């Protein structure tokens with residue numbers, strides 16, 4: 488009986504990032520509440536990764552549900568070319584108020600990858616509209632900006648992009664900045680600056696590469712340099728936005744302002760798909776013209792969908808509430824304490840944290856890799872104990888919804904200690920953490 492959903496699923500569904508031949512059956516989830524997911528056999532799971540980093544306030548949050556429900560009965564969708572609506576206007580007003588002051592206009596799309604596509608097109612056409620052709624893009628090694636072709640192009644070359652590598656466009660990859668390499672990175676940029684349309688980066692945390700972290704001062708310094716060279720900056724806050732880094736946005740840790748910003752994931756509190764690309768008036772004004780060819784010819788069927796806008800408005804109300812803000816600080820502080828304990832374990836290394844994001848690695852005696860089989864084993868072990876953690880190879884991380892309680896965090900931490908202590912892999916010399924890098 489219980490297998491019915493699993494069998495029906497297998498007959499018709501192709502799951503993301505999943506080798507369907509060897510994957511275990513997908514677990515049917517029948518409902519969610521707060522930090523918990525419930526399967527069809529009555530088991531519960533603590534969602535310690537916010538369902539791929541999207542869920543901010545817990546599952547099936549009544550406030551968001553109510554707002555979306557009201558909107559559903561009023562206006563579910565309208566073409567956003569030639570028409571507008573209160574939820575989109577209100578959301579843009581509210582969002583811009585929270586962003587660096589140079590961010591002045593909002594362009595809506597459907598997800599993080601499309602938010603990035605829009606940003607790239609803005610930058611390339613920005614040059615074009617000014618009579619220049621610039622086609623090179625600057626990005627960080629190990630970057631991840633999404634799975635559509637443009638977004639994949641500006642992501643680090645890896646096992647994920649391998650089959651498409653000849654079709655990806657021209658990108659200059661540099662290391663994330665450190666005090667030691669900053670001069671060298673600047674030198675590379677200087678050589679190519681006239682060809683570079685823009686610089687795209689994940690600020691502070693490179694999520695999909697395994698929660699690799701870099702320092703706000705060094706990034707600010709690099710941004711300042713790009714500003715001086717008139718290279719447009721796209722700050723991809725699809726993951727880091729809406730409180731993950733301990734502040735509302737990674738931008739709040741930086742002393743320089745980007746030209747363009749991308750958002751998705753937590754934007755709607757994880758309830759509805761939506762992407763946002765914001766930009767400065769300088770960018771926007773470059774598309775204003777009597778010449779029709781200078782128009783940004785981009786749009787999606789569901790641009791600024793009113794339901795998604797209302798979910799985002801409701802989620803932002805929750806986010807800005809005192810209780811959520813103190814929850815973010817509470818989780819940040821509790822992670823900090825736990826990181827100390829974690830660092831003392833034999834098999835654990837490279838413990839790192841930015842705000843509510845905590846990551847660490849297991850020494851496995853093998854190279855740090857997405858395919859490192861320890862990831863699969865750990866995933867299963869945690870699931871058995873009722874915790875959803877999805878390792879990136881031998882890298883584990885926590886990105887919990889902000890509603891997670893002290894007790895629930897303690898349960899998760901205790902399991903991590905228990906499971907981590909029971910692994911018996913030989914300790915080896917430092918493995919490179921850039922596990923996405925192609926061989």
Ligand SMILES: *Cc1c(COP(=O)(O)O)cnc(C)c1O
Pocket residue numbers: 598599600601603631632633634689694695723724725726727751752
């Ligand atoms: C997840 C992610 C994306 C892609 O977003 P999707 O909604 O999955 O397309 C882009 N950039 C960053 C930094 C991300 O973490």
